[in-house]
Amino acid sequence: MSMRFILLGLVVSAWSLTATAQPSMREAFKQAPQALLPYLTENDRLDLIDFLDSGMKAEAKNQLGGKSELLRLTDRFLSLRLSQGLSMKLRLLDSPQPIDSVSQVICMVRTYGIDCQESTVQFYSLKWRQLPTADYLDALPQETFVADLDEQESLLTVQPGCDIEAKAVEEKQKEGKWVVKYKWSSKFVKID
Secondary structure, eight states, X not given: OHHHHHHHHHHHHXXXXXXXXXXXXXXXXXXXXXXXXXXXXXXXXXXXXXXXXTTSOOEEEOTTSSEEEEEEEOSSEEEEEEETTEEEEEEEEEEEEEETTEEEEEEEEEEEOSSSOEEEEEEEOTTOOEEOGGGTBOOOOSSXXXXXXXXXXXXXXXXXXXXXXXXXXXXXXXXXXSSEEEEESSSEEEEO
């Protein structure tokens, strides 16, 4: 009889440990829907992770015939070059309220272009349900911008894109608004 209780206790303990474990960027990347990463199949993503873990160059032939490379992967951050003209950074951020039963959201920054770049910023639940950007980020510039997520800190940096007229760039430099930084505190808030 006591052996049953011990076994039951072990099963319940194991279940509670897995239930409370915080999701990692590795798991989120593995589970990303094909529609968000059309360049890479699920097997490609698993291969990239295995290559990186083995200390090899984490590169795979993508669905467009080019090469994609996983540049950096930590528990909370991922940097990926999908093609010569498309890169993506993901960061796990703590959420003040649970979304899809998890107190974290994913911030995704995609940057398009080679010489002239432009970015988008989007937010997702850990189940890859898109969330309203306005709920997680103070207003972004109206014009084209380039964004970057910091690997070490929960910072988002935004600067004007290259198609802004030279006069507008000069005005922004004079106003001290050339680069805008946002710090995460239950949402990205502009730092003055």
